[in-house]
Amino acid sequence: MLHTLAVLVENHPGVLTRVAGLFARRAYNIDSLSVCQTDDPKLSRMTIVVNGDDQVIEQVRNQLNKLVIVHTVTDLTAESVVDRELALIRIQVSPETRSEVLQTVDIFRGRVVDMGRTNLTIELTGDIGKINAFIKAIRPYGLLELVRTGKIAIMRSET
Amino acid sequence: MSMNAGKKSLKGATLLLEALEKEGVDVIFGYPGGVLLPLYDALLDSSVRHILVRHEQGGVHAADGYARVTGKVGVCLATSGPGATNLVTGIANAYMDSIPLVVLTGQVVTSLLGTDSFQEADITGITTPITKHSYLVKDAREIPRIVKEAFYLAGTGRPGPVLIDLPKDVLAAEIEPFSTEMNLKGYHVPGKGDSDKIAEVAKALSECSKPVIYAGGGVITAGAGAVLKQLAEKASLPVVTTLMGIGCFPYGHPNLLGMVGLHGAVAANYAVDDCDLLIAVGVRFDDRVTSGLGHLFATRAKIIHIDIDLAEIAKVVRTHIPIVGDARLVLEELLEALAGFQLPQVAEWWDQLRSWKNYYPMRYDKDRLTAQLVIECIGELANEDTMVITDVGQHQMWAAQVYPVVKSRNFATSGGLGTMGFGLPAAMGAQIARPDDMAVLITGDGSFQMCIQELATIAHNKLPVKIVLLNNGVLGMVRQLQKYFSGERYNQIDLQGNPDFIKVAEAYGIRGIRVDSLEQVRSAISEAFEHPGPVLLEFAISPNDDVLPIVPPGKPITEMLGG
Numbered sequence: 001m002l003h004t005l006a007v008l009v010e011n012h013p014g015v016l017t018r019v020a021g022l023f024a025r026r027a028y029n030i031d032s033l034s035v036c037q038t039d040d041p042k043l044s045r046m047t048i049v050v051n052g053d054d055q056v057i058e059q060v061r062n063q064l065n066k067l068v069i070v071h072t073v074t075d076l077t078a079e080s081v082v083d084r085e086l087a088l089i090r091i092q093v094s095p096e097t098r099s100e101v102l103q104t105v106d107i108f109r110g111r112v113v114d115m116g117r118t119n120l121t122i123e124l125t126g127d128i129g130k131i132n133a134f135i136k137a138i139r140p141y142g143l144l145e146l147v148r149t150g151k152i153a154i155m156r157s158e159t
Numbered sequence: 160m161s162m163n164a165g166k167k168s169l170k171g172a173t174l175l176l177e178a179l180e181k182e183g184v185d186v187i188f189g190y191p192g193g194v195l196l197p198l199y200d201a202l203l204d205s206s207v208r209h210i211l212v213r214h215e216q217g218g219v220h221a222a223d224g225y226a227r228v229t230g231k232v233g234v235c236l237a238t239s240g241p242g243a244t245n246l247v248t249g250i251a252n253a254y255m256d257s258i259p260l261v262v263l264t265g266q267v268v269t270s271l272l273g274t275d276s277f278q279e280a281d282i283t284g285i286t287t288p289i290t291k292h293s294y295l296v297k298d299a300r301e302i303p304r305i306v307k308e309a310f311y312l313a314g315t316g317r318p319g320p321v322l323i324d325l326p327k328d329v330l331a332a333e334i335e336p337f338s339t340e341m342n343l344k345g346y347h348v349p350g351k352g353d354s355d356k357i358a359e360v361a362k363a364l365s366e367c368s369k370p371v372i373y374a375g376g377g378v379i380t381a382g383a384g385a386v387l388k389q390l391a392e393k394a395s396l397p398v399v400t401t402l403m404g405i406g407c408f409p410y411g412h413p414n415l416l417g418m419v420g421l422h423g424a425v426a427a428n429y430a431v432d433d434c435d436l437l438i439a440v441g442v443r444f445d446d447r448v449t450s451g452l453g454h455l456f457a458t459r460a461k462i463i464h465i466d467i468d469l470a471e472i473a474k475v476v477r478t479h480i481p482i483v484g485d486a487r488l489v490l491e492e493l494l495e496a497l498a499g500f501q502l503p504q505v506a507e508w509w510d511q512l513r514s515w516k517n518y519y520p521m522r523y524d525k526d527r528l529t530a531q532l533v534i535e536c537i538g539e540l541a542n543e544d545t546m547v548i549t550d551v552g553q554h555q556m557w558a559a560q561v562y563p564v565v566k567s568r569n570f571a572t573s574g575g576l577g578t579m580g581f582g583l584p585a586a587m588g589a590q591i592a593r594p595d596d597m598a599v600l601i602t603g604d605g606s607f608q609m610c611i612q613e614l615a616t617i618a619h620n621k622l623p624v625k626i627v628l629l630n631n632g633v634l635g636m637v638r639q640l641q642k643y644f645s646g647e648r649y650n651q652i653d654l655q656g657n658p659d660f661i662k663v664a665e666a667y668g669i670r671g672i673r674v675d676s677l678e679q680v681r682s683a684i685s686e687a688f689e690h691p692g693p694v695l696l697e698f699a700i701s702p703n704d705d706v707l708p709i710v711p712p713g714k715p716i717t718e719m720l721g722g
Contacts, residue, residue, distance in 0.1 A: 009345075010345065014284075014295070017284065017287065021288060025288050058473065059470065059473075059474060061468050062470035062472070065469065065470075066468070068291070068292040068312060068343070068345050068346050068472050069345055070344040070345050
């Protein structure tokens with residue numbers, strides 16, 4: 001099954017290589033990876049979605065923890081979390097389809113961020129299921145380009 | 160060194176050497192090059208001894224040998240580009256066997272990094288999978304902190320090689336020393352084990368009837384040999400060791416069943432297969448032990464795994480009681496915890512073990528010149544402080560099977576990586592580390608020629624290494640595999656073109672003794688041991704001798720041929 005790992009790492013060159021290299025070397029499959037500096041500029045937070053059974057995930061966590069540049073590894077899968085993905089999607093439109101597409105965008109609470117004569121660019125955030133559903137809905141109109149960030153996740157507050 | 164405004168300003172290279180001195184480094188094995196000019200200049204004014212090797216691979220293996228026989232961090236040095244890439248095999252070798260090294264490499268000036276400049280290689284990138292950690296130093300002020308961290312990382316927890324890549328301009332920079340505080344928030348060294356789990360082990364031990372201790376290199380690293388012996392004696396526990404664990408439990412001790420695994424002792428393999436409680440200490444269930452069949456290994460047993468590396472737990476076999484911690488501290492606590500429990504009833508188990516031991520001893524011909532006979536004779540003439548270093552191949556397995564190692568750190572061999580060519584430079588490093596103890600290299604004609612250039616380093620430094628060359632004229636281990644598993648379709652195993660090794664030794668100014676007959680063995684070894692300098696002792700052995708027993712590939716360890 002898919003597991004979401006929050007990995008706090010040092011923020012300097014070579015760190016991504018070490019993490020990615022570990023996954024490649026030990027044949028673990030990364031489903032998605034997103035990374036950016038945290039509030040503390042010395043640290044970055046990686047959200048890694050990885051596929052595997054419990055034993056594999058345990059190994060992934062232990063191997064990640066062995067890297068000197070990794071501070072903490074948290075498996076957010078079983079936790080109560082908020083997770084989001086951001087997608088930018090360019091869709092082909094014609095005068096006939098434009099309003100239908102805009103309606104669909106509206107239903108999914110997307111935003112138009114750019115507009116051309118024959119296409120629209122939509123910004124959409126949500127969990128992975130929502131983004132997949134939107135893509136399915138607009139594909140018949142003509143999907144020109146798609147960029148997804150991969151999942152990021154945060155634990156829900158306890159109070 | 161220049162002075163300005165009363166403040167001490169130092170070259171990066173000097174700062175580096177001062178940091179090494181602070182870590183207690185007495186020797187480095189190195190080879191100079193263009194980008195290392197500032198460092199070799201500073202070395203002239205340093206107390207650190209530099210041994211000029213003849214190939215960088217020799218340097219890293221020598222540092223490895225030094226580390227294995229002392230437990231201290233070994234240090235080697237190579238220039239950028241090819242100098243650095245020549246270290247790769249040796250770094251991988253140390254990584255696989257968890258040997259503490261600090262590997263220093265020169266690098267092109269920072270302004271040329273990434274431009275494919277002359278003798279540039281991305282050595283931190285190349286070695287990422289085979290180092291515990293690595294640094295590319297961009298600011299000379301970071302040198303003291305990085306050196307401190309590198310030694311701490313290399314030598315603590317599960318040891319391993321740490322690489323420091325040093326651009327030429329960083330070594331040449333004139334700077335004022337900066338912070339030496341370590342900054343390793345992501346690194347934690349396990350210490351004592353979980354007391355509840357240790358009590359669980361004590362209880363399991365009191366309830367079992369067929370226990371076995373499976374001890375590996377981690378016991379040696381942790382200095383846990385003495386407490387392991389106390390534990391085994393107190394509860395009458397049989398002990399099997401891995402190749403890396405040889406020496407952690409004294410040869411000849413009645414509780415020792417021998418080495419376990421593909422060329423292990425029959426009694427050891429049978430005991431592991433049949434036991435109902437397996438106490439694994441400082442081991443990683445390597446495929447040379449389990450035959451790559453974790454699910455068929457010790458299937459009747461409750462498995463206890465004591466290791467300092469959490470990532471080793473449940474990597475290969477299911478573990479019933481995992482304990483992460485320092486092997487010595489965990490075993491000490493287990494020994495104390497035993498006081499509250501009854502000791503296991505093992506009389507029947509020992510009857511079984513003794514009958515296996517007696518029925519399946521290590522057998523070989525004693526009426527002709529064989530490798531085992533030579534190795535046993537060395538054991539008889541050496542003392543318990545003699546260091547035995549091996550290369551890789553048949554001779555290595557024979558040495559592991561029959562050489563009487565009684566103390567930790569007196570048997571150095573390339574276990575995980577199986578690196579031919581390791582032996583000669585490792586013996587050189589071992590001899591430098593412990594000048595008062597004899598270093599005996601056991602090698603074969605294949606391995607010996609892979610780092611033979613280090614004979615010059617040995618001769619020049621007058622290192623009295625005793626080189627025992629078991630010459631069968633073939634790549635014996637591969638030949639043996641082709642014999643059993645390729646239907647005797649021999650290919651590329653004949654070492655035609657071998658030189659006259661005695662003449663080679665003599666050309667380097669090293670004494671050579673050739674032995675062709677059984678009668679000469681003992682006197683030749685005595686003569687070599689009494690000679691104050693290095694000696695090459697060459698024994699002509701048969702290419703037809705096999706390492707037995709052997710577990711065929713894919714078979715469980717109870718299915719041994721030639722037991």
